[in-house]
Amino acid sequence: MKKQTLETLVGLFVALGLAAVVFLSFRVAGGTGIGSSAPTYTLYAQFSDIGGLKVKAPVKSAGVVVGRVGNIQLDPESYWAKVTLNMDAQYRFSTDVSAQILTSGLLGEQYIGLMQGGDVDDLADGDVITITSSALVLEQLIGKFMTSFAEGQAGKNSDNNSDNNEAASGAE
Secondary structure (H helix, E strand, C coil): CHHHHHHHHHHHHHHHHHHHHHHHHHHHCCCCCCCCCCCEEEEEEEECCCCCCCCCCEEEECCEEEEEEEEEEECCCCCCEEEEEEEECCCCCECCCEEEEEECCCCCCEEEEEECCCCCCECCCCCEECEEECCCCHHHHHHHHHHHHHHHHHHHHHHHHHHHHHHHHHHC
């Protein structure tokens, strides 16, 4: 009898441990967890370049998470990325809110930052954020820097060559 009770208690303990691991996995992964479905509404935003933005990335305003990226699709007409934002219903933003893709730290995760506007009307479920700024892609910035640096070096070399040519012709 004692052996059966002990085995039952161990089984119950293992089941509770597995349930806790599943729950914490959802919370750490950015999910809402089981049984916590806060009301949301949907907004859309279009970006020419989303960089490394991913589904479930946070949407923040003033550093506070106010929603999550729900979906990312390529618009077949404009060839821009159409991003679906699942926003917490308790946070409302004006129709002139701006959205930009930002990076946490130098090489951290990317998220969408919202800057509240001054309009008195709020966005409704299904509305589109029209003021957007695309991601700054580090590789593109480095490429532009290298190109401008190489052009600057080429200009200096041509100036040095013309100065040397003038000096050589003046020496004759």
